Amino acid sequence: MNDHAYSDAEREALWRALRERRDMRHFAAGATLPEGCLGRLIEAAHLAPSVGFMQPWRFLRVTDAALRTRIKALVEExxxxxxxxxxxxxxxxxxxxxxxxxxxxxxxxVTMMPDRERHIVGRRTLPEMDIASVGCAIQNMWLAARAEGIGLGWVSFFDPAALGELLQLPEGARPLAVLCIGPVDAFYPRPMFEDAGWGARLPQQDILYENTWPATATATPTAY
Known part of the structure; x- marks a missing residue:
């Protein structure tokens, strides 16, 4: 018996969130988040691990309708x-x-802080670990949102320089994600791009190797 393990019900709840998390694109128009929900999602993100405990994530909440429209135009471009x-x-x-x-x-x-270059621990040979840390924060938020029945979609279709200029970001800061968050009418039964025929989740034997890269490893996602 592992004294550190969660109960069966708690583990199943975690696995359910992992399996049912979806990158949402369809939201219930006019709906609002429950009281305190946004704060809880930010807290979940801020509990994420970060290399060297640098905590590189910063969040800009867009409440101006005109600014939202301009961001939409950048995404469409x-x-x-x-x-x-x-x-x-x-x-x-x-x-x-x-x-x-x-x-x-x-x-x-979601934006990386402007002065992250001063953080050396864990980044001397892998400077991109700041991006990995932000990804962990977003994943935390995604799972917490799904557990609360709230949809979250990560939009990456934008020019970072153009979005940074629009948001008046300081030099060195970099936007990594536009997150759409809100109540949804239903969660997708499968990832939307999978349903649209753009790919399928790879089987475990195609992503887990041992000791060295196998010469027979040929299964790679299709590039479009």
Whole structure:
């Protein structure tokens, strides 16, 4: 018996959140978050691990409707650029909904702090660990949102420099995510891109190797 283990019910709740987490694009228009929910999601993000305990995440809450519209325009511009860069299926890609900026209850911009270069521990040979740390924070928030029955979608279709200028970010700061958060009518039964035929979750034997990279490892996601 492991005295440190959670109960069966607690472990199942965690696994349920992991399995049912979805990158949401469809939100209940006009709905608002329950009282205190946004604060709890920020707290969940802030509980994430970070290399060297640097805590590089910063959050901008967008409450100005005009600013939300301008962010949506940047996302749409990048959506068109992405479609034109696809070697195939570009028209099909344009039919996929990639954001819920217009209808989500809350819009957050996740930005890395401007002076993170001074943090050396864990980053001397892997400077990108600041990005990994922010990813952990967003994942924490995603799972907490799903447990509360709230949808969250990570939008990455934007030019970081253009968004940074729009948000008047200081030099060195970098936006990594536009997060659409809010109540939803239903969660997707499977990841939306999987349902749209863009790929499937790889089997474990194709992602777990031992000691050295196997010469027979050929299963890689399709590039579009």
């Amino acid at each position: 990048e959506r068109q650029f992405t479609a034109s860069a696809l070697p195939s299926r570009n028209e099909e890609f344009l039919q996929v909904k990639i954001d819920g900026i217009e209808e989500c209850a809350e819009l957050l911009i």
